[in-house]
Amino acid sequence: MRWIVLLFLLPTWHICAQQSTTIPLDQSYGPTQLSVSANEQFRVSNGLNDVAIADALDGPWQVIQSTQRHSDSFEKSIFFNRDTGFLYGNISINDSKKFIYHTQNGGKTWTPINIGIDGEANNAWVLANGEAWICIGGRIFAYSKDYGLSWTLLPVYDERQFYHTIYFNPKHEGMIGSVWNSIAYTSNNCKPWKKLPTPLDQQAYRKTDLKRRPEIDKVSIYKDLLLVSEEGMIFYSKKDSIHWNYLPGYTNFSTDATNTALYFLTSKGQVVKTDETLLPQIVTKIPVKIKELFTRNGRLFIQSDSSILAVNNEGKLKQYLIRKPGPPDEDTVELHEAYTNKIYGAAGNKIFRQTKEEEWEYAFTLPFPVDRPKDIRIIKGELSYESNDSVYFFNIRKQTNKATTTQAMLDEFRKHPVKQITFSTGYFNCDGSGEYAISYTRHKNEFVLSRIDTGKVQYASIKLKPEITGIPSKNIAKFVEEICLHYKRQPVLKDIVFSEADYQQCKQDIKRYQQYNLFNYPHVVGGPDTLFYFDQNNIDFDKLIACVDSVKNIDSASLNQALSNIDSHIFNLHYWITVYLENDAGSKLTITNSYMNPNALYIPWKIYIDRSTVTTSSTSPGILPFFQENCPSLLATHNKVPILHELVKYLYSWPSNNQ
Known part of the structure; x- marks a missing residue:
């Protein structure tokens, strides 16, 4: 059965914008999410109706913010090109959760579009040619071939499952993976779906962690290979004969819809570029904790808590800071003063202060070395830090400091x-x-x-x-x-x-x-x-x-x-x-x-x-x-x-x- 969903005339959502060399997004609601269009325009959303847009990672970034807050949880944005894309998540209009917000002018205005089924949109995938798939409630797909303006509903393999990871390519091949050990494959845009055995089904690994759910974390198709992450382990199989092989040492992978490159993440924080033989070609060490990988045009884009990193075809790495209102750079540790609501950030011995507007400003530099900023304690205006038997105190208001040793403090206690x-x-x-x-x-x-x-x-x-x-x-x-x-x-x-x-x-x-x-x-x-x-x-x-x-x-x-x-x-x-x-x-x-x-x-x-x-x-x-x-x-x-x-x-x- 096919359902054709028409575009209803609903009020347009107008926005205001501001520009910045970094991305001043409010991250207190939840983590940010990166989307990279086929022409490498960058979009970052934060779950608070805000989207940051840039044509290059070094900016300028234009932050699109709603003129009013809603209870909707967009969580994610995805774009076909510089101008056209949509926001999706738990969007409710007039008590109906059948909507996405669509833009055709780079986020200057957003129009709600009815996609034809009630439920939270938990994942989406788009192609540069205007095709898009949205998975609703893990149980049904909404499909568009006109850049998201109209939608057709398509089934998934098993509506008893919850499919949360999806992949499609221009041939209309697709894969889906569920949170309960189920993988399905289609060669013709969901008509029909074919159930595939999972790595667990084939005993490609021994499930000795029985408390953990056998979740399919990620699926992809790379040329004639199928790729699956299950319970954090990576497996591959030939497409025409399913036999899952374990790839030890790898924890994540990334390719795009046109297979311009294939990257793997290792347990040691390295990114490995391979070809279809899966032999390492280029290895790049990543200096930050990686949240997600995103491949476009042979390049890899990496999202961390406070930055986006780009790895080019030669394995060269460049980092771009995006974080706000967090501390000013990747190595900065956030510190909370006890018994107050004051927040500081420490990068080495440099201390930053968060203002009421949630901006960060330089405060002072401590007159002693700090190797472990996370061990700094601030109580009632006094900062203290212990390192290698030395104990340092710094009065924030008076800007005075003193130093002693652990042994001297304990000896003083023993005197009484x-x-x-x-x-x-x-x-x-x-x-x-x-x-x-x-x-x-x-x-x-x-x-x-x-x-x-x-x-x-x-x-x-x-x-x-x-x-x-x-x-x-x-x-x-x-x-x-x-x-x-x-x-x-x-x-x-x-x-x-x-x-x-x-x-x-x-x-x-x-x-x-x-x-x-x-x-x-x-x-x-x-x-x-x-x-x-x-x-x-x-x-x-x-x-x-x-x-x-x-x-x-x-x-x-x-x-x-x-x-x-x-x-x-x-x-x-x-x-x-x-x-x-x-x-x-x-x-x-x-x-x-x-x-x-x-x-x-x-x-x-x-x-x-x-x-x-x-x-x-x-x-x-x-x-x-x-x-x-x-x-x-x-x-x-x-x-x-x-x-x-x-x-x-x-x-x-x-x-x-x-x-």
Whole structure:
């Protein structure tokens, strides 16, 4: 069945424009999206009805902005040529979501066009000859052959699927990929579609990450090859006989509708240009984190968070900044001052300030070197930074600075006896936080229980209990000395004391996970009921089990790095345990750890002085025995096998961990 959709006369959307050498787009709503027309005009949209337009990447950029804001989420723009293109996304007019916004004058005016079906347009593809395809709700196509002025509805292969990646060429060959392991191919503009086996169907990879959805990330046709990305892995097959072959080391690919070039992205941040034999011809190192690749006329255009990069046919790279209101360049780190709404940016030791108009202006240059701008802290007008045992302070208002060392700060703390110690545990998420706390105050030669705060805690990983009524002062003094004098000491394996039973249990956990994979592969989608889980596909289980014994010979540097990776990325709900020590001078030493799942070590520990300056990130083994002796309920588990799981996974992935 065919549906012909006519162009209805609806109000034209007028805009205002401004010009800039960079792209001053508001990115607070979401990420920007790049579109490159066949003649290499550039369009960047931001999901807020704004589109930046330029005939060259070095500008000038004309930013097209609506005179009024809508609730519509355009998200993406796509252009046939310099003048003609459309915006698409979740566009609603009079409670109907059948529309795109179309322009024939380079974005000076936009006209809503009814494409004939209600739903969010989740992807689009256009050719320079005026043909276009829009995928609606992942289940049906709207097709145009007159530059988007009128549309015909075409089906996809399986309306039960959600197809979100599409590709078409001038021969009317097309491919679509779904979020649930489905690929379809057409040789005649959707009439009909032919289902193709996926890499997972053909077991071109072993699906050992059972919690991850088997999503088809991207599809393309390059000459007589079909290209597919599934679960972040790249595969190719001859078009006439589907047999998927894995391309290790590649994470993305890009070609255009006319196959002027084929590029691959590697896991090491390189772009590789190949031909149809897939042999590398030109390799270019990319210095930024890549979001998407876009090929036009043999050249590759790369979108990052704050720039667009162009790679020519010879592999030469040029970078163009686009970011606003983010910091002024790619290497700048955004900093938020605690307890205020002030925002700064740091590029090395240069500091920028964000104005009320969300513009960036130079503020000052710090009189000390900064190798890790992300470690700068700003609290109540004072900036602090710690590097290689040196600690720097800079008063933003007075423009004064002072320097000291980590050891000097800890030595100063030791000069004054501790008067109070507080053990604390709690949680934090987007809805709020909760805390248990037990305090002991010095009285003669002992710290006696002085406060118990077990306020209403909604999420409880640990329920703190005052098991000890008093702590000898000498124990506190010894602990402070251990922290202040030996904070650099890193653990060795004998500090953890894994038993032979721990190693055997770890092997059993891995074997149970392996059996679960063998039994359920490749159909299950969901998590196994096992203690061990590894979010990787193609796991070599023999190698993984061998890594259990390799833990016995792990060196101190690798041990420290592996332990530091535990719970290194914490999102949403997370927990923490902390000890606060306040001395007679009013200074406070804080030792804390945040985690998602309790473990037997709770390392690394972050150590702060007066809650303003981080002095070190420590994996010192002297901390844990203090908790075990003086506040044992703070340690929710003594099971060390989960730690062993993490060390095994680290050793298994050792080459990638040390690139």
